[in-house]
Amino acid sequence: xxKGIIFDLDGVLVFTDEYHYLAWQKVFDKxxxxxxxxxxxxxxxxxxxxxxxxxxxxxxxxxxxxxxEKLLKEKNxxxxxxxxxxxxxxxxxxxxxxVLSSLREKGFKLAIxxxxxxxxxxxxxxxxxPYFDAISDGNMIQNSKPDPEVFLKAASLLHxxxxxxxxxxxxxxxxxxxxRGGFMPFGIGKEISPxxxxxxxxxLNDLLCFNF
Ligand code: BG6
Ligand code: MG
Numbered sequence: 001x002x003k004g005i006i007f008d009l010d011g012v013l014v015f016t017d018e019y020h021y022l023a024w025q026k027v028f029d030k031x032x033x034x035x036x037x038x039x040x041x042x043x044x045x046x047x048x049x050x051x052x053x054x055x056x057x058x059x060x061x062x063x064x065x066x067x068x069e070k071l072l073k074e075k076n077x078x079x080x081x082x083x084x085x086x087x088x089x090x091x092x093x094x095x096x097x098x099v100l101s102s103l104r105e106k107g108f109k110l111a112i113x114x115x116x117x118x119x120x121x122x123x124x125x126x127x128x129x130p131y132f133d134a135i136s137d138g139n140m141i142q143n144s145k146p147d148p149e150v151f152l153k154a155a156s157l158l159h160x161x162x163x164x165x166x167x168x169x170x171x172x173x174x175x176x177x178x179x180r181g182g183f184m185p186f187g188i189g190k191e192i193s194p195x196x197x198x199x200x201x202x203x204l205n206d207l208l209c210f211n212f
Pocket of ligand 2: 008009010011012044045169170171174
């Protein structure tokens with residue numbers, strides 16, 4: 001029986017993906033590394049550090065750790081500037097808050113399972129924090145999605161087993177992480193390969209129609 005719902009954050013509850021893309025594009029342009037929207041899809045759900053490793057691999061370039069740290073800081077500074085300029089409670093659709101409230105009223109425990117180290121900042125700026133019983137984020141894990149660690153941590157914080165939770169994701173890495181962790185994955189958006197065994201939903205509203 002399903003008792004908990006674990007939500008990815010970027011691309012599911014908040015539409016910060018574009019800010020990630022624009023911030024990466026700015027630093028990769030500066031460092032003369034090839035990067036486009038296609039490559040960006042591979043970064044969905046993947047940690048900041050692993051995202052850089054993917055782009056370096058694609059460019060067949062190596063970089064020393066000090067330079068990597070510098071680039072990562074530059075990217076995050078630009079990203080945070082976007083969050084501070086654009087992210088207010090009003091950018092969250094009212095339906096998102098209504099769905100979260102309804103799920104809580106139905107008795108589900110809700111958690112965040114996000115690779116982002118900026119999760120606390122995002123939840124604070126959007127005023128989404130009060131809807132959640134547990135937060136599992138990039139500050140608490142060693143292994144990025146597609147490793148299931150962030151979801152296993154979320155389930156454990158809810159005192160539930162993976163079989164008692166569903167995961168809601170927009171990224172392929174997150175869907176694979178959910179499957180590997182033993183969770184039932186729900187996929188939102190167009191970026192997930194249809195060959196993966198997940199339940200597609202067109203909006204968060206659809207979660208209210210499921211008889212878990
Ligand atoms: C994920 C995003 O939620 O968080 C990725 O989909 C991002 O694009 C990752 O790289 C890490 O985010 P942050 O905020 O710690 O740089
Ligand atoms: Mg996501």
